[in-house]
Amino acid sequence: MKTLHDLHRPLGSLGIDVSPIGLGTVKLGRDQGVKYPNGFTIPDDNEARMLLKQARVLGINLIDTAPAYGRSEERLGPLLRRQRHDWVIVSKVGEEFEAGQSSHDFSAAHTRMSVERSLQRLQTDFIDLVLVHSDGNDLHVLNECDVYRTLAELKQEGKIRGFGFSGKTVEGALLALREGDCAMVTYNLNEQGEKPVLDYAAAHGKGILIKKALASGHVCLSPGVDPVQASFELLFAHPGVAGAIVGTINPLHLAHNVATAAAVIRRQA
Numbered sequence: 115m116k117t118l119h120d121l122h123r124p125l126g127s128l129g130i131d132v133s134p135i136g137l138g139t140v141k142l143g144r145d146q147g148v149k150y151p152n153g154f155t156i157p158d159d160n161e162a163r164m165l166l167k168q169a170r171v172l173g174i175n176l177i178d179t180a181p182a183y184g185r186s187e188e189r190l191g192p193l194l195r196r197q198r199h200d201w202v203i204v205s206k207v208g209e210e211f212e213a214g215q216s217s218h219d220f221s222a223a224h225t226r227m228s229v230e231r232s233l234q235r236l237q238t239d240f241i242d243l244v245l246v247h248s249d250g251n252d253l254h255v256l257n258e259c260d261v262y263r264t265l266a267e268l269k270q271e272g273k274i275r276g277f278g279f280s281g282k283t284v285e286g287a288l289l290a291l292r293e294g295d296c297a298m299v300t301y302n303l304n305e306q307g308e309k310p311v312l313d314y315a316a317a318h319g320k321g322i323l324i325k326k327a328l329a330s331g332h333v334c335l336s337p338g339v340d341p342v343q344a345s346f347e348l349l350f351a352h353p354g355v356a357g358a359i360v361g362t363i364n365p366l367h368l369a370h371n372v373a374t375a376a377a378v379i380r381r382q383a
């Protein structure tokens with residue numbers, strides 16, 4: 115069985131090693147307002163527990179959640195009980211999702227409230243990495259709002275180990291990486307516009323996590339070469355990439371993604 119145990123790598127300069135594939139958990143908590151090509155049913159607790167166990171056995175230690183992913187955080191708390199030190203937990207601040215609607219708040223008060231709430235929901239006393247869940251007005255969020263400064267304070271206080279930004283623009287991610295530890299960027303077979311951010315991170319020892327590595331599953335609809343293999347060949351060829359957060363609730367897809375990532379990374383080494 116190909117696993118990722120011996121392929122963990124540093125997340126920038128944070129002193130945290132992550133598996134090159136992380137588990138995205140939108141589909142554990144939310145089925146409204148998502149852009150996946152196929153409908154799905156949110157896994158029950160048993161299915162979710164099995165998926166997390168499988169991920170661990172396959173060498174995945176990185177898990178990505180957010181307040182905006184519906185019940186994701188509050189489900190992960192009990193599901194990860196007694197395994198806290200096996201996981202690098204990434205969550206976010208700034209976006210809320212209620213009654214099918216997103217809203218944003220990048221104030222200092224909301225940032226503190228949100229991180230405290232994530233700590234409670236995740237049943238932990240520290241979160242490894244908290245990213246700003248930007249609304250796309252990245253420079254405004256960074257320059258005019260208090261969220262980033264407040265995350266720096268929360269890091270000083272030991273409530274989070276690192277902070278960063280998940281935005282939509284190259285300018286935003288580059289600015290965010292000056293003070294922050296990590297950027298989460300879109301980079302896949304369909305969209306490579308944020309490559310300058312990967313280049314910057316590689317040159318400056320900053321962490322990069324990839325979101326939408328499979329274009330939210332849309333690349334998997336193309337016939338021909340294995341789209342997962344083609345996607346991972348692109349991602350892992352870049353030295354700036356620490357890990358790709360791939361969202362799946364299908365155990366066969368999870369196993370295939372891990373085996374493919376392991377083979378691609380070994381071949382590229």
Ligand SMILES: NC(=O)c1ccc[n+]([C@@H]2O[C@H](COP(=O)([O-])OP(=O)(O)OC[C@H]3O[C@@H](n4cnc5c(N)ncnc54)[C@H](OP(=O)(O)O)[C@@H]3O)[C@@H](O)[C@H]2O)c1
Pocket residue numbers: 137138139140141150151178179247248280298324325326327328329330331332334342359360361362363364366367368370371
């Ligand atoms: N920070 C942000 O603003 C932001 C935005 C978007 C996403 N994210 C994070 O990144 C994660 C991933 O993004 P994403 O879920 O939008 O996109 P993604 O990882 O590119 O794609 C996930 C989709 O691909 C499918 N899939 C996965 N492996 C597959 C395989 N081997 N064969 C066929 N289909 C496969 C999944 O369906 P199955 O469940 O059927 O496998 C799922 O519908 C999210 O869960 C979230 O944690 C963050």
